[in-house]
Amino acid sequence: MTTTSPQGRTELLRPDGSPVRVLVVDDELSITELLSMALRYEGWQIRSAADGTGAVQTAREFRPDAVVLDMMLPDMDGLAVLGRLRRELPDVPVLFLTAKDAVEDRIAGLTAGGDDYVTKPFSLEEVVARLRGLIRRSGAADRRSDSVLVVGDLTLDEDSHEVSRAGDGIHLTATEFELLRFLMRNPRRVLSKAQILDRVWSYDFGGQANVVELYISYLRRKIDAGREPMIHTRRGAGYLIKPATS
Amino acid sequence: MTTTSPQGRTELLRPDGSPVRVLVVDDELSITELLSMALRYEGWQIRSAADGTGAVQTAREFRPDAVVLDMMLPDMDGLAVLGRLRRELPDVPVLFLTAKDAVEDRIAGLTAGGDDYVTKPFSLEEVVARLRGLIRRSGAADRRSDSVLVVGDLTLDEDSHEVSRAGDGIHLTATEFELLRFLMRNPRRVLSKAQILDRVWSYDFGGQANVVELYISYLRRKIDAGREPMIHTRRGAGYLIKPATS
DNA sequence: TGTGTTTCTCAGGGTATTCACAGGTTCCCG
DNA sequence: CGGGAACCTGTGAATACCCTGAGAAACACA
Numbered sequence: 001m002t003t004t005s006p007q008g009r010t011e012l013l014r015p016d017g018s019p020v021r022v023l024v025v026d027d028e029l030s031i032t033e034l035l036s037m038a039l040r041y042e043g044w045q046i047r048s049a050a051d052g053t054g055a056v057q058t059a060r061e062f063r064p065d066a067v068v069l070d071m072m073l074p075d076m077d078g079l080a081v082l083g084r085l086r087r088e089l090p091d092v093p094v095l096f097l098t099a100k101d102a103v104e105d106r107i108a109g110l111t112a113g114g115d116d117y118v119t120k121p122f123s124l125e126e127v128v129a130r131l132r133g134l135i136r137r138s139g140a141a142d143r144r145s146d147s148v149l150v151v152g153d154l155t156l157d158e159d160s161h162e163v164s165r166a167g168d169g170i171h172l173t174a175t176e177f178e179l180l181r182f183l184m185r186n187p188r189r190v191l192s193k194a195q196i197l198d199r200v201w202s203y204d205f206g207g208q209a210n211v212v213e214l215y216i217s218y219l220r221r222k223i224d225a226g227r228e229p230m231i232h233t234r235r236g237a238g239y240l241i242k243p244a245t246s
Numbered sequence: 247m248t249t250t251s252p253q254g255r256t257e258l259l260r261p262d263g264s265p266v267r268v269l270v271v272d273d274e275l276s277i278t279e280l281l282s283m284a285l286r287y288e289g290w291q292i293r294s295a296a297d298g299t300g301a302v303q304t305a306r307e308f309r310p311d312a313v314v315l316d317m318m319l320p321d322m323d324g325l326a327v328l329g330r331l332r333r334e335l336p337d338v339p340v341l342f343l344t345a346k347d348a349v350e351d352r353i354a355g356l357t358a359g360g361d362d363y364v365t366k367p368f369s370l371e372e373v374v375a376r377l378r379g380l381i382r383r384s385g386a387a388d389r390r391s392d393s394v395l396v397v398g399d400l401t402l403d404e405d406s407h408e409v410s411r412a413g414d415g416i417h418l419t420a421t422e423f424e425l426l427r428f429l430m431r432n433p434r435r436v437l438s439k440a441q442i443l444d445r446v447w448s449y450d451f452g453g454q455a456n457v458v459e460l461y462i463s464y465l466r467r468k469i470d471a472g473r474e475p476m477i478h479t480r481r482g483a484g485y486l487i488k489p490a491t492s
Numbered sequence: 493t494g495t496g497t498t499t500c501t502c503a504g505g506g507t508a509t510t511c512a513c514a515g516g517t518t519c520c521c522g
Numbered sequence: 523c524g525g526g527a528a529c530c531t532g533t534g535a536a537t538a539c540c541c542t543g544a545g546a547a548a549c550a551c552a
Contacts (some may be wrong), residue, residue, distance in 0.1 A: 033329060037359025040337060124358050173498055188406045198358040210540085211500060217542060234407050235508065235539065236420035242406070419509055456529085457511065463531055481519070481528065 012042070012132060012141045014065065020135055023064040024048040025055040025081070026097065027074050034203060035068060038124045039131070052076030056084045063089065065140035066131055070097040071107075082110070093134035095127070114138070121202040125178045129158055149184040152230060152243030154223065156184055170222050175200070179215050180223070183231070183241040192238035212239075258288075258381055260311065266381055269310040270294040271301040271327070272343065273320050280449060281314060284370040285377070298322030302330045309335065312381050314373070316343045339380035341373065360384065367448040371424050375404065395430040398476060398489030400469065402430055409469075416468050421446070425461050426469070429477070429487040438484035 012020050022044050024035045032048040039046050047062045049055040052075050059067065067085060071078035082094065096117035098107060107117050114137065116130050135141050147158040153166045161177060163170045172180065178200045183191065193212045197205070216239055220231055228244035258266050268290050270281045278294040285292050293308045295301040298321050305313065313331060317324035328340065342356055342363035356363055360383060362376050382393070393404040399412045407423060409416045418426060424446050429437065439458045443451065462485055466477050474490035 029329070030325075033332065034355050034358065036336075037332075037355075037361070041358070041360040124355075175499070188408075190405065190407050192357070194363070195357045198355050203355050207499095208501065210502095213540060214500075214542080217540095220541095233540070237407055240406060421510070453510095454512065456513095459529060460511075460531075463529095467531095479529070 012044075012135060014140060020044045020066070020141060021062060021064040022046055022131065023055065023059055023062060023067045025050075025052075025068065025073070026070040027051060027072075028070075031070070031097075034124070035127065038128060038199075042128060042132075052081035052084070055081055056088060059085055059088050059092075064092060065138070066135050067092055067094045068097065068127070068131070069094050072099065091138065093138045095130055095134060097122070121204040123178060123200055123202045124198070125182050125200050129178075129181065133158065149181065151184050151187045151241055152245065154184070154230060154241075156181060165223055165227070172219075172222065175215060176218055176222070179212075180219055180241075183239070186240075188240060188242045190234050190238045190240045195238070258290075258378060266290045266312070267308060267310040268292055268312050268314065268377065269301065269305055269308060270314045271296075271298075271319070272314075272316040273297060273318075274316075277316070277343075280370070281373065284374060284445075288374060296320075298327040298330070301327055302334060305331055305334050305338075310338060311384070312377055313338055313340045314343065314377070315340050318345065337384065339384045341377055341380060343368070367450040369424065369446055369448045371428050371445045375424075375427065379404065395427065397430050397433045397487055398491065400430070400476060400487075402427060411469055411473070418465075418468065421461060422464055422468070425458075426465055426487075429465075429485070432486075434486060434488045436480050436484045436486045441484065 014020055020043075022039055024032050024039070024046060025048070026032045026035070027050050029050075032050070036046045036048055047058050047064070049058045052073050055067075055069070055073075067089075069078065069081065069085075073081060078096070085092070085094070094110075094115045096107060096110065096115065098117055098119055100119045111117055114134070116134055118126050118130060133147065136147065149156045149158065154164075156163045156177075158181065161172075163172055163177070163180065179196065182196065182200050193209055196212050197209060201211070216231060216233075220229070224231055230244050231239060231241050233239055260266055266289075268285055270278050270285070270292060271294070272278045272281070273296050275296075278296070282292045282294055293304050293310070295304045298319050301313075301315070301319075313335075315324065315327060315331075319327060324342070331338070331340070340361045342361065344363055344365055346365045360380070362380055364372055364376060379393070395402045395404070400409075401411075402409045402423075404427070409418055409423070409426065425442065428442065428446050439455055442458050443455060447453075447457070462477060462479075466475070470477055476490050477485060477487050479485055
C-alpha cells in the first residue's frame with residue numbers, strides 16, 4: 001500500500017497499515033547512523049546491528065521486511081550471515097553493501113534470488129530506491145504500488161530507468177537519473193543544494209557544491225530544452241520541479 | 247496540531263495539546279539567549295545547554311521535540327554529540343548551526359535524515375521557519391498542519407516558496423519572502439521596524455534601519471499594486487498586514 | 493590498451509539581489 | 523500655514539548567486 005502524506009511524499013506501508021521494518025547491518029557506526037537516519041525519514045522502522053551474531057538475533061525478534069547487509073563484517077563471512085538470516089526469515093529480501101572491488105560474480109549469484117546490492121560509497125537515493133524496489137517486489141508492501149513517477153508530462157520508471165517527456169524518450173546518465181528521481185519524488189518542494197548533495201551524491205563526496213548547478217544545467221538541457229520549463233531555480237533557496245502548466 | 251491564539255498568531259502544538267519542546271545547544275551565551283527568547287515567543291518550551299555533555303544530559307530528561315545544535319562545541323565534535331543524542335532520542339530532528347565557511351567541508355549527510363542546517367550569522371525568521379518545518383515533518387506536531395499561510399486572498403507556501411494573490415503568482419526575492427512570511431505569521435498585528443529588523447535580518451546586520459521601509463515598499467509594489475492594499479503603515483508604530491476587505 | 497562516456501573542476505560572464513543614499517511626500521503639531 | 527519627523531521610493535553601485543563552456547580525470551567496455 002502506498003499513501004501520500006500531507007507534504008506530498010509517498011510512503012510505503014505494509015498491507016496491515018503498519019510501517020515497513022528494515023534491519024541495517026554494518027560494523028561502521030557512521031554508516032548505520034547515516035542509513036538509519038535516512039531510512040527513518042522514509043517513514044520506516046529501523047533497527048541496526050554491528051555484526052553477524054547481532055544481526056541474526058535482532059532479525060529473530062524484529063522480523064524485518066528487508067535487510068541491509070554489509071558483506072564485510074568482523075565476526076562472520078557475509079555468506080554465513082546470509083545463510084543464518086535465511087533460516088530465520090526465508091523470504092526477506094536483502095540489500096548487500098560491498099566494496100567496489102569485491103568479486104562481482106559472487107554477488108551476481110546472490111542477487112539471482114531477487115536480492116540486490118549497492119557498492120560503497122553509495123548515495124542515499126540509491127539505497128532508498130533499491131530498498132523500495134525490493135520491498136515492493138517482495139510483496140511485503142502492497143503489490144499495486146508501482147515504480148513510475150509522474151510529474152506533468154514527465155515520467156520516470158524506477159525499474160527500467162526509462163525517462164520520457166511528452167512521449168519522447170530521454171537518455172540520462174546515472175547521476176542525472178538520480179537527481180531527477182530525487183526532484184520528482186519531491187515535486188513542488190524547494191530542495192536546497194545541500195539537501196541534493198547529501199541525498200544524490202555518495203556520502204564521501206568531497207567536491208565542490210556547484211556540481212549540483214552543473215547537473216541541473218544538464219537536466220534542463222535534456223528535459224526542458226525547447227519546452228515549457230519544469231525545473232525552476234529559487235535563488236538563494238534551491239531548486240524544484242513541477243508540472244509545466246501552472 | 248495548530249491553533250490560533252487570540253492575537254491571531256498560529257502556534258504549533260503537540261498532539262496532546264502541550265507546547266512543543268526545543269533544546270538549544272551553543273557555547274556562546276549571547277546565541278542561546280537570543281534563540282531562547284525568540285523560540286519562547288513562538289510559544290515553545292525551551293531548555294539550553296552550553297556543551298555536548300550538558301546537551302545529552304538535558305536531552306535525556308527534557309525529551310525535546312527538536313534540537314538546535316551548534317556544530318562547534320568546546321568539549322565534543324558536533325557529530326559525536328549528534329550520535330549520542332540519537333541514542334537518547336532516535337527520531338528527534340536536529341537543526342545544525344554552522345559557520346558559513348564550514349559549509350563546504352564536512353556536513354555530508356546532515357540534511358539527509360530530514361535534518362536541516364542554517365549558517366551563522368542567521369536570521370531568527372530563518373531559524374524559526376526551519377524548526378517549524380522540521381517539527382511539522384517529524385510528526386511531533388499534528389500531521390495535518392500544512393505549510394501554507396493564508397491572509398485574505400494572499401497565500402504563501404513555505405515548501406514551494408510560492409506566493410500568490412487572488413490566484414496570480416507573484417515572484418519574491420529571498421528577503422522579500424522572509425519579510426512577507428513574518429508579516430503573514432502575525433496578521434493584524436503591528437510590527438515595529440526594530441522587530442522586523444531583528445527577526446528578518448541576520449543578527450549581525452549593521453546597516454541602515456530604513457532597509458525595512460525599502461523592502462516594505464518592494465512588497466507593496468508586488469502585492470498591493472493596483473489592488474486593495476493589505477500592507478498598512480501605522481505611523482510611529484510599525485507595519486501590519488490584514489485581509490483587504492475590512 | 494584504446495575509445496567513448498561520464499563525472500567533475502575551474503573560471504568567465506550574466507543577472508538578480510541587496511543595500512546606501514538622497515530627494516520627495518505625507519502627516520502631525522503648534 | 524510652517525516646520526519637522528517619519529516615511530516612501532528612484533537611482534545606482536557592489537555583490538552574491540547562478541549558469542555554462544571547456545577541458546582534465548576517472549571510468550566502462552571491448
